[in-house]
Amino acid sequence: MSKITHHIPEEMLRAYAAGTLPQPFAVVIAAHVSLCDACRAAVEAESVLGGALLSELSPATVSEGARDRLFAALDSAPPAPPQQRGSGIFPAPVMEALSGQPPRWKMLGGGIRQQILSADGEGSLRLLYIPRGRAVPEHSHGGLELTLVLQGSFSDCEGQFGVGDVEVAHDDVDHQPMAGDAEPCICLAATDAPLRFRAMIPRLLQPLFRI
Amino acid sequence: MTPAERTEQTQWLLAVRDRRDREAFGRLFDFFAPRLKAMLLRGGLRDGSAEDVVQDVMLSVWNKAAQFDPHRAEASAWIYRIARNRQIDLYRRKPLPEPELVQEPESSEPDAPQILAMEQEAAQLREALQKLRPEQIEALRHAYMEELPHSEISRITGLPLGTIKSRIRLGLDRLRRDLTDLRPQ
Ligand SMILES: [Zn+2]
Ligand SMILES: [Zn+2]
Numbered sequence: 001m002s003k004i005t006h007h008i009p010e011e012m013l014r015a016y017a018a019g020t021l022p023q024p025f026a027v028v029i030a031a032h033v034s035l036c037d038a039c040r041a042a043v044e045a046e047s048v049l050g051g052a053l054l055s056e057l058s059p060a061t062v063s064e065g066a067r068d069r070l071f072a073a074l075d076s077a078p079p080a081p082p083q084q085r086g087s088g089i090f091p092a093p094v095m096e097a098l099s100g101q102p103p104r105w106k107m108l109g110g111g112i113r114q115q116i117l118s119a120d121g122e123g124s125l126r127l128l129y130i131p132r133g134r135a136v137p138e139h140s141h142g143g144l145e146l147t148l149v150l151q152g153s154f155s156d157c158e159g160q161f162g163v164g165d166v167e168v169a170h171d172d173v174d175h176q177p178m179a180g181d182a183e184p185c186i187c188l189a190a191t192d193a194p195l196r197f198r199a200m201i202p203r204l205l206q207p208l209f210r211i
Numbered sequence: 212m213t214p215a216e217r218t219e220q221t222q223w224l225l226a227v228r229d230r231r232d233r234e235a236f237g238r239l240f241d242f243f244a245p246r247l248k249a250m251l252l253r254g255g256l257r258d259g260s261a262e263d264v265v266q267d268v269m270l271s272v273w274n275k276a277a278q279f280d281p282h283r284a285e286a287s288a289w290i291y292r293i294a295r296n297r298q299i300d301l302y303r304r305k306p307l308p309e310p311e312l313v314q315e316p317e318s319s320e321p322d323a324p325q326i327l328a329m330e331q332e333a334a335q336l337r338e339a340l341q342k343l344r345p346e347q348i349e350a351l352r353h354a355y356m357e358e359l360p361h362s363e364i365s366r367i368t369g370l371p372l373g374t375i376k377s378r379i380r381l382g383l384d385r386l387r388r389d390l391t392d393l394r395p396q
Contacts (some may be wrong), residue, residue, distance in 0.1 A: 055246065
């Protein structure tokens, strides 16, 4: 595994563990944590504090018979549904978002492909495929954009991003990610607002592409 | 809780994991069920629903015990995470996506020094917790067992959100500093 240098900010990890992030961001973070031991350790450390707080709570009264009912249920309990596994470059949370299927790419022009995994009031989540050496049209964001590299690399004004790295682009960032030369770049991108492109795709067409 | 009791909880969970030991599971239930219920009541569930969710969480503890890894978590942390995700999912439109499980090699032997070191770190965190002011601990309880997606924490407590947030930060900051003091870098 290549060395991950761009991580999830601590506040965002905490919001993920608290369940308060919109679904598209939560998927990107779960995917990054699947690849990154440092962020996994940070999330699991939060649980140690949660466990300590839980242990110190004054106990509530559990109704009589609850224990017996639980024991009676142990044998008849249906086995836990099998957990989604990762496949190739896609960690388990991405396979989950893909419903276990390989991506079905749509051409966007310029060799760039995408598959929208979800798009609703909470924002959008998509996979992007950028041919080697190609750039995504320059754009800014109405909100926050998280981009996780799954294959290859890209670079923009914020730096270079390899497999496992996450770019956190705020609404003031105006950037043009360019794929590295070694192989096509595949990334998972989440936004909480539509992207605003500067060129190539006129704004009128954006609803059509849903980007 | 004494360190011996904490180690005991992990022993119980390991007995459930490795031998499907029902007596050990009963002990886990007796300790955690009343506290899980207290947590869920704090999170806004009514008595009956809180008890249903406790049953659900304890069933998951039984069913998912094979995933428990004492090198990475104490029993309380592992059970907290199961309960917390369940609690969060009650308020979310879609279930919280979880990271891929770490695949442990089948033959890996327990690494006693690593488990001990992890338990010591956790004990230090608990000590740091004891040193906080009551309102800081209360703010942490808000964050870790009550603050839920779309919940109106400021309305419930009558405190402006900014105050709670800064208390949480102060509390965690203090935790972190205390931990750093205790742990030579
Ligand atoms: Zn990371
Ligand atoms: Zn962007």
